[in-house]
Every structure is written in structure tokens, then in C-alpha cells.
Amino acid sequence: MEVNEEVADKIAELASEYYRKLKPSAKPTVRSNGTKEWNVLACVVAINRANEDLRLVSLATGVKAAPNEDLKRSNGRILHDCHAEILALRGFNAVLLKQIQLLKDSQSHPVPDLVSSSSDNSGIYRLNEEWSFALYISRAPCGDASMGLLYDEGCISFTDDDRCQYVDDNNKTIIRGRFNYAKKGYVRTKPGRKDSKVTLSKSCTDKLCSKQVLSILNSLTWDLLEAPVFLEYIVIPQLPRVAEADFERAFDTRIKDSVPMEKVQILSCSQRFDDDKTYENQPPSLMSSILLNIIEGQVTQQQSILNGVKCGAFVKPPNPLKKNCETVVSRASQWSLFKQIKGGVDSQTYREFKSQQTDRNALKERIRLALSKDGWVGTESDDCG
Known part of the structure; x- marks a missing residue:
């Protein structure tokens, strides 16, 4: 199904409509010095193939990622990546799990x-079968797809021997954040301040590119559904012409000859997000949020997120996390729901279950090698029982 920019504008309007329904505490605020925070909005939207009616599935905001060292105490409860587009995809999978749970109850x-x-x-x-899926993002995703949009930060030049740009000295195909942004076609970790703790969570571009090979299902919904599900569209407001080549490279040419992938159509919409970044040095919001539209018009769930857990539940390391701090889209929450649905996996941990998905794991290794020929640098192990 071909979708035009008129439908893209309707998707953007639907995203804004649901965003306005979020609690004020989940939105950017004006800080004590008078500066207004900014955030990123992302939504997974289902499109009816017959009549192009739209149905929002999940909504998320956020621009933060957890430092790698903080995951040592997670046990599946801390969200590694709170960038909006990745949270929205987690929300999509949470909605599928919740709908499957309802299906198991014949009286539901x-x-x-x-x-x-x-x-x-x-x-x-x-x-x-009547549904296709679009991902709305209020700005170009971090990583390779947005490198051409960055301004020249003091004309800093790098050589391949400059170690600060790499997260691993032995791997020259994974770059830290926006370091050496003149290099194109590389895997990047989430951006952050140069003095911030390292996160090994990969950029949204790299994760979305991987989803065009693996599908937008996670390991749990992959096990429950008979066929993979792919994004057909990514919708971004007022996409500049300079980004077209970046998107083509990031989502197509850098891997298409190495591994089979589903093509995603990039659409530009005219409407800008109200709380988008408007000037350099504008502070990002510390808050993230998630909204699950489980049954349209009838069952929704909303949570605010701070430091990867429910707002108000965070405690600083090395102290243990609070009980019930995990969000509805966390690894621990989704694993618990999956065990209720599946049965027969109570004796396994989450990672043990994932290790048995040989076909999916082989595909994951292929896409990782296609993206980074020097190998992969994974995040801290985060398991739950």
C-alpha cells in the first residue's frame, strides 16, 4: 500500500492529538532560569489498508539512555534506552502481549x-492483515541518519587513531555518539555529553535499521506470532533535502547487499512538534513517557519515566532498586506477561529463553556484522527470571 504525504500529515496530527492528552508532569517544563526544555515524540500508528483509517498503538517521549554501568543492578527493570522511537516500539510489543492475553480469556x-x-x-x-504500520518521529533519529544535519561544532577534526571516538579500541566500526560526525555509514552509540558516563546502547538509526531485518517484534512476540511484522513507513516533520541521502544510506545501501531486508518508505509531514528543539544549547527534558492504546477508545495505560524506571521510584546506585519500580514496557514486565501467556517457561530466565531462538539469533548476528564489520560491542548483561 502506497501512502502519500496527506496521510503522513494525518499521522502527525494523530500523534499530536494523543500527546496533548499526556499529563502535564510528563511534558517538558520551563526551568528555574527561564529556559524551556525540549523532547522527542514518537508513535507507532496502524493504518487500515482498505480505507487508510488510522489507529494509534503506542506513544512515547524521551531522549535519555542509561549508563552502561547502571545496568548491573537492573534485573530487567531499568530501561536501557529511553529515546522516544525505541520506547514506542517497546510499547507496540507490550500492546500485542496485552491483546494476546485478552484473547486467551474467552470471556474478555x-x-x-x-x-x-x-x-x-x-x-x-x-x-x-488489514493493518500496516508507520512510525512517526518528531525529528530525524540519532545516529547515521542524522549526521548530515549536525552543525560544525568548532571544526573538531579526527583521525582514525583518535581513541576517544571509539567505545572499544579494537573496534573501529562503532563510534561513540556524535564524535567524528563526518564519518558516515557507521554504527554509533546513543549521543551524550563528552563528559557523560558511557552508554553502549546503539543509536536509533542502527536499531531501526536492524528492525527492517529482524522485524519490529521483540523476542517474546516473535515467539507468539506466526509471521514477522515490519514498519512500512517512517514519518518525520519537514525532512530537509540534505537528509535524503543520509536516510538512503542509513536504512538501505549500507546493508542491502549483506542481508535481506524490508524496505521502509520515508515520508515528510508538514506539521512540526510543539515541544521540539528550537535552538542550540536548549536543555533536553529529563522525563520520558509511554502511552499504550491497548484497545482503541477504551483501554489505555500511561506512565512517566525518569532514569529508566517509573517516575518517583529511582534510587542512586549502588543502592538496590525499589520494589515495583519497573515500567510497563520494561524487560521484566514483558517477560512476566509472556510467562502468563506461554506457560512452560517458568524455569527459564529471560536470557535462557532468548538463547534458544536460533533462527532469530542467527539473523541478529548477520545484521550486526553487516552494520559493523569489526564485530559488536554489547551492553551490560541484564537478565530476569
């Missing part, structure tokens, strides 16, 4: 609209 009302039970009652589910 209302009836889920995104997924259905398989005809043979085998415990496998399917995504309803």
Missing part, C-alpha cells in the same frame, strides 16, 4: 483488534 471484552488466534488453536497468534 472488548475484543482485541490487532491480533487474532490461529485457526488451529495451536497457541500461535497472527496479526490481522
